[in-house]
Amino acid sequence: MDGQLMAFTGIAAGMVAMPGADFAVVVRNALASRRAGVATAFGVAGGLLVHTALAVAGLAAVLVAVxxxxxxVQLLGGAYLLYLGARALISVARRSAADGQAAGAQGGGPGPHPMAGPGTAPYLRQGFFTNALNPKAPVLFLSLLPQFVPAGQPALPRTLLLAAIVVGMAAVWFPAVALLVDRLGAWLRRPRVSRALEAITGALLTALGGILLAELVLT
Incomplete structure (x- = not known):
C-alpha cells in the first residue's frame, strides 16, 4: 500500500467514526433491535455510496456549482434531521408517561420499546436518507478524493478505489456499533438508560438539523 493510500485510509477512518447524525441514528435504532440497528447501518453505507459515486462521476461539482x-439538499437534510430528532424526543416523552402509568398499575415493569417492530425497510431508509441528504458530504468528497490521486495515474480507477475504502469502512464500522449497542442491550434498554440515550440522540439530531437550516438562512 502506497503512502498516499495509507494516509487516505487513516483520514477516511476518522471521518467514518466521527460521531454525528449517522452515529446517532444507528445507536437509536439499535436500541429497538439488532436487526433495526444493522439495517440502519447498511442504509448509512448506502448513502455514502451515493456521495462517493457522485464525486467519482464529477456530479458533485454540479451540486457545488448550482x-x-x-x-x-441542505433544506431537505436539515428538515429530515429535525423530523428524526423530534420523533425521538416525542417518543421519550411518551415513554416517560407510559412507564409512569405502568409503574403505578403493574409495579414498574418496563414495556416494549416503541420502535420495536417487524421489517427492516424503515430503518434502512432512515440510515440512507440521514446520510444521503447531508449536503456537506459531496463537497467533502469532491475536494478530498482528488488530493490522493498521484500525478500521472488514471483518475477513475484511483478514485473508485478511494470510494470503495470509505464505503467499506462504513459497512464495517456502523454495523459494529449496532452490534455493540445490542450486546449491551440488557443495560442500555433499562427504561431510564434507554430514555436518556434516546433523548441525547434526539437532541443531537435536532441540533444538527437546526444548524443546517440556520446556515441556509444566514448565507
Whole structure:
C-alpha cells in the first residue's frame, strides 16, 4: 500500500467514526433491535455510496456549482434531521408517561420499546436518507478524493478505489456499533438508560438539523 493510500485510509477512518447524525441514528435504532440497528447501518453505507459515486462521476461539482440545488439538499437534510430528532424526543416523552402509568398499575415493569417492530425497510431508509441528504458530504468528497490521486495515474480507477475504502469502512464500522449497542442491550434498554440515550440522540439530531437550516438562512 502506497503512502498516499495509507494516509487516505487513516483520514477516511476518522471521518467514518466521527460521531454525528449517522452515529446517532444507528445507536437509536439499535436500541429497538439488532436487526433495526444493522439495517440502519447498511442504509448509512448506502448513502455514502451515493456521495462517493457522485464525486467519482464529477456530479458533485454540479451540486457545488448550482447554489439553488445545494440549498435544496441542505433544506431537505436539515428538515429530515429535525423530523428524526423530534420523533425521538416525542417518543421519550411518551415513554416517560407510559412507564409512569405502568409503574403505578403493574409495579414498574418496563414495556416494549416503541420502535420495536417487524421489517427492516424503515430503518434502512432512515440510515440512507440521514446520510444521503447531508449536503456537506459531496463537497467533502469532491475536494478530498482528488488530493490522493498521484500525478500521472488514471483518475477513475484511483478514485473508485478511494470510494470503495470509505464505503467499506462504513459497512464495517456502523454495523459494529449496532452490534455493540445490542450486546449491551440488557443495560442500555433499562427504561431510564434507554430514555436518556434516546433523548441525547434526539437532541443531537435536532441540533444538527437546526444548524443546517440556520446556515441556509444566514448565507
Amino acid at each position: 447554489p439553488a440545488l445545494f440549498e435544496t
